[in-house]
Amino acid sequence: MRILVAIVLVAFMAVSCSNENEKKVVYMVRHAEKDAFPKNDPPLTTDGVIRSVDLASWFKDISIDTVFSTDYVRMRETAKPLIEQQGLDLSIYQAMDFEGFANQLKNMKADTILVIGHSNTILEQIEALGFDRPQEKINEKEYDKIFELRLGSDEMFTHRYGSKYKE
Secondary structure (H helix, E strand, O other): OHHHHHHHHHHHHHHHHHOOOOOOEEEEEEOOOEOOOOOOOOOEOHHHHHHHHHHHHHOOOOOOOEEEEOOOHHHHHHHHHHHHHHOOOEEEOOOOOHHHHHHHHHHOOOOEEEEEEOOOOHHHHHHHOOOOOOOOOOOOOOOOEEEEEEOOOOEEEEEEOOOOOOO
16 A cells, blocks of 8 residues: 555656646846947836836736846846836846756746846857757847747747837
8 A cells, every 4th residue: 555655646746747847938038228338237228118118018918927137227127117017026147057047947936937138148048948049149139029938848939029019
């Protein structure tokens, strides 16, 4: 009888672990349009502020559990309308720790996560999560894409957003 109980427990744990990421969705987006100055940590431009509001609007019917960004003004400003809309705190991550951050995302108890990243880190982070790059690179003037990664099914979708683009 003990052996049967142990087998059932092990089987239950295996099913639970395999389904851990079944519903988990990670959205990755580049920060909105940034100003040219100051060089090291510029704020958003007027277009960038508008885009940050557009981002919050895009997510108005999607409940986000956690929002991550790196610790730069343009990142925090991009996140601000969304975190205020959904009553969330902003979590800071290290953009170049691709594998460590991927593991953190996979092991979180959150189902829906938004990561605001940089043009030179988003695609690498997508790869660290086990997906193929959806494009070769993110151009300097490209701010309108949201990458939706469904961790349990290995599906990825690319959405476009912003006042200047209607999906």
